[in-house]
Amino acid sequence: MPSQQSEPPDDRLARLRGPQPPQPYTARKITALTANPACARRAVLDAAGVDKALLAQQVGYEPRFGQSPFALAREQAFHGLVKWGGYAELIRLLREQLSVPVAEAHVTDLNEVGGNTALHVRERETRRLIAHVASGQDVRLILDRPVLTLEVAGQTAYLEPDAITHRIEGKFHVVLIRSFAAIDGQANPTAVAEAAKQAAVYVLALRRAFDTAGLPTEQISHEFLLVCPKDFSNRPYGRLIDLRQELDALQFQLTRLRRAEDLAAQLPETATLDTTRSTDELSASIEALDASYTPSCLSFCEMARYCRDEADGCASPARLGNGVRNDLPGIDSTRTALDYLDGVAAPGEAETEAADLLRAAARLRRLRRGAA
């Protein structure tokens, strides 16, 4: 239909979402998207700014993500501590970690600009300040909660790193403040990896900001400063973490992401992701978007339990984990695999090797279980 093709793509996503205000793209969403880039469902939901928790609830899956008031309080207290006294603790850590005589620095609070908290206003101000700091050699200014932008799957994401330092030894550093503890210099590796992935998103966005301003991106460090509590105390501890690997991975994944608009354009005209609509309408639209469920989705995606039931329904091997999936190459359903085992179906040529191995394993299982 020609009328749809002429429609700006943004509108299509906005119409899918309905009258609800869009949920912003966050660094966390981008890392989740790159963790499972084949998932068209999540790509469209995020690009359209749909409230996934609410959507999951509407289709009968009470979301189980939530933050404990204790964790929230601890996080806020720790952030407050690092930023207290004009970022005194952060400046101390920079001094220790980068071994440079940073005696003092100014801090600009970018949580608001003249009372305005709108993202685009903060983003403009951030760009102005970056240009200012980058042009003068001696400007010592730490940006507190700046706003950067990044194109993701055809959408503009607004990102808010905790801080960006001024040029130290010729490099700008992204700072992340996290409240998981580093015990004897070692923090939970999963938490650190997640922080590093998010930091990579910020560094990439920062490079883009430099590019747009015509500034050399070599000034941006490929390391970021992770600040977290030391041992069992509340005292901030910092460590520079190399991001080159994460940056490469992220850039690669971002190029692989299918443009959300193209995915949305394939949906039927009646499709809707408006959370005020009926369960049936929503389910039909969600089903029209291909998901790529793996058990790891359960740890980060609000829709995961919906997708898991769907994967159960079509007996997808991936739902049983990577081990099973890898043992069933080319076999797209566990039911098919069981049919091969029972001998009620014959495997195709490409599946013969895997099916033979499965049958040999099943035979051994039968024999050796009896032997005991």
Place this chain on the structure above:
Amino acid sequence: MSVLSTVAALTASRTGRAEPLTTVRHQHLDEKPFVLVPLTLAGEACAPLAALVGTDPERPTLLTVRQPRNRAERFRFAERLAALLLAYIDGCRTETEPYTVGRGREKEERLRFQRAPQLLVPNGEGIAYVRLLGRLTRLRATEGPYAVDSSVPTLGKWLTWFAELAEFPNSGVLLAMTRLLAAHWATGQSPSEDSHLASLLAWIDPPEGSDGARAAREAEDPAVWPPAGPSTDPVFDRTLHELMTRYDDASDDRGREAVGRQIDRELSGQMLPTWRLMWRGVELLRDLPEGAHVPDRWALDRRWFSEYAEYLDADGRPQARRDQAVRAARRLARLEDAVTRYEAERAYDDPLVMAEYELTGEAFTGTVTARDEDRFVPGDRPGSQVWRPTITLRTSTDTRVGLAVGTEVKSPARPGQAARILEVRQEDDGGHTVVLQLKGGFANKRKPPAPAGTLAETGEELTYTTLNPTAMPSALPDEENTPWTHGGPPQPYEPTDEDAEETWE
């Protein structure tokens, strides 16, 4: 994850019931294990909130911290846990038995306790909790401005000992129930879902009238089955937060005590379901017969326990914050050795585990079709003859034999007898004929006839494998003899004032 466990998972996903992965239990389960179900405060590195502990399934002891941000209360929790755990450990230090170490001139007789402590926690995070709580408490000073009760650092040293041994697959002093169950059963869900104790047990032992798949999903609801800890359910945290605020704001002691009791009740309610699941898991595991090597491994645990108890009495300095290089290298070597040995022992004890090696071609099973009892071959000395009988095995039609001529193999049926593959021939029907030369294992006889039972009979079915549980471990010099190139003998860690003062907030 092997293809055999994939087949088991596929079957489970069809039947809705977990499938056994083993025919025996590969871990020691003590008559009186010490079960620990911990909870911690969200957002903190290690802030104990509560625990259900004990050795009696009917009577768990409830430990709670009504105000987890209070340092004194935290140490009081550590003291109460110490009182229970240390008493349990002491209870294991009664009767001893002799054993020998070394060979030849270095042979030495030592004593080990007949019992050792066994700590059971719900999941892998529970092991991490034991390690963190150990780290937090073992370096504390018992005198000076930040003094704690003397039981606190002792608790820390023992907890660290448990946590360090938990990394060794052949040790059973600290075990996570989810890992233990998942090693013995395959479910029709993913390994990450198996780390949820309630849903894992739902697959293995579904409630009457339900199937495992459905029960497992129901078990995921935190309102019905609270998380097995140490992390709490965020929704429950809201209730707890409210109660703790009321506890702090209470105008008098009586009011505070009333809220305190309510906190205790709520926390207990969060842990009791897990406590029951733990003991259900123990029961299910006890129903499995014990693997043949399990008592040997437990004897090793008892030896380690005896040695550490002795060390604590004699020296008693705590484990360092971080391992020194020499210790770390030694530990890594021991760990690698333990893994190989454990894998081999498991396969020897359990035909279903051996089947994994048969599938990959590292083992094969066949029937003895012929034997040459009177065979002699030239020995190393010129003109000498040594007795080396052979047996011929015939494998079934579709068995793979992935081993080459010259390979040294052994059979779990006669682990003391070395065998060497002389010939492998594929037959027309697809099966293989394998000729094996045997050496030793004839009750010290050097010439025929072979004593009864030492030489396989015709018609006997045997499995041969390259796995060898008695392979000698790699040898490193004694710690005291660490060469100067490697920094010389490592010095034990001395806790500093900083350790004693370390904040716990």
